[in-house]
Amino acid sequence: MSFLGIIFVLIIIVVYLSVVIVQQGTVAVITVFGKYSRVMTPGLNFKIPFIEFIYRRISIQNRSAELAFQAITADQANVNFKAMLVYSVLNQSEEVIKNVAFKFIDEASFMQALIRTIEGSIRSFVATKRQSEILALRSEIIEHVKSQLDVLLESWGYHLTDLQLNDIAFDEVIMRSMAQVVASSNLKAAAENEGQALLITKTKAAQAEGNAIQISAEAEKTASQLRGQGVALFREEVAKGMAESAKVMNEANLDASLILFSIWTEAIKHFAENGKGNVIFLDGSTEGMEKTMKQLLAVETMNRGGDSSGIITPPPTPGRR
Incomplete structure (x- = not known):
């Protein structure tokens, strides 16, 4: 080459x-x-x-990790947590990147420190609470962890974006006891509601019965008043009729006792026509007739105050049949 x-x-x-x-x-x-x-x-x-x-x-993108660990409450109950955390590099400034690159020897060491820090924060919070309070404190636990980790993570060059507690579970024995408590509370609430409904039903029924009795009493009172007024009017009209009849007979020089005899015979006729099968016993003898007429004349005498001689001539006695 x-x-x-x-x-x-x-x-x-x-x-x-x-x-x-x-x-x-x-x-x-x-x-x-x-x-x-x-x-x-x-x-x-x-x-x-x-x-x-x-x-x-x-x-510099968001990264996530899942956690699973156990904590103990103040009343010595074991709580199992499953959580997911989302974190990222704080920003792209040179100082932040230097912290991320040189704070930990590698990514695994950073993850171990982050997970153990979160677990320790949650365990310290749970240790101050009773097991009956834990389920209602999900958001408080997350806020507690974030408040403790924000400053620490910033010194490492990271930011905790989100932390979610996906599952909070107790030991099986505790879960069964909690289910029994909930079931007992539901039964108690159902019994109280049923008792309240029965009380309302009984109260309404008593009120309705009372109102019905009151209405019935008012109706009976009104009916009695009307019957009394009717009887009073009937008696008034009868008295007026008898007075008119007596006046006419006196003007005709007839004995007024004939009116009583006529009333007596009309009464017997009315009994016979309207008896509807009822049996009425009347004394049909001459002595009974005379006794009845004397009683009627006595009533007439009391109503008229008697004449000047105090003697009222009885009507002629009909023959016995």
Whole structure:
């Protein structure tokens, strides 16, 4: 091979070793004889062969990791956590990239430190709470971890973007006891609701019955008043009729006791026509007739206050049948 050929091959090798292509979403940290020199950004870059070296390529995209660990509450209950964290490089400034490149020996060491820090933060928080409180404190646990890790991660050149507690579970014995507590609470609430519904039903029924009794009593009261008024009007009309009849008979010089006899016979006729099968016993003897007429005359005398002689002539007694 000629000298020019050797020179051409060397030039190709130098050019090849000088060209550096950095992928989008990453940066390259360059060192010179093991000392930090500069940062290469995405795209086509050049370096001095055999003097500058790529120490590390760092991704500036979001990265995620899953965690699974156990913590103990203040009342000695085991809690199993499954979490997912999302983190990224804080920014692309030179100081931040230097921290990311040289703080830890490699990516695995950083991940171990990050996971153990998060686990320790959650365990310290859970240790101050009772197992009955843990399920309701999901958001508080996340805020507690972020508040403790933000400053520390910034010193490492990272930022905790998100932390999610996907699953919080207790030991099987505790889960069964919690299920029994929930079932008992539901049964208690159902019994209370049923009791309240029964009380409302009974109360409404009693109120309806009371209202019905009151309405019935008011109706009966009104009916009694109407019946009383009807009887009073009937008696008033009868009295007016008897008065008119007595006046006419007196003007005709007839004995007014005939009116009583007529009323008596009309009453017997009414009993016979409207009895509807009922049996009414009347004294049909002459003595019974005379006794009844005397009683009617006595009532008439009391109503009229008696005449001047105090004697009322009875009507002629009909013969016995």
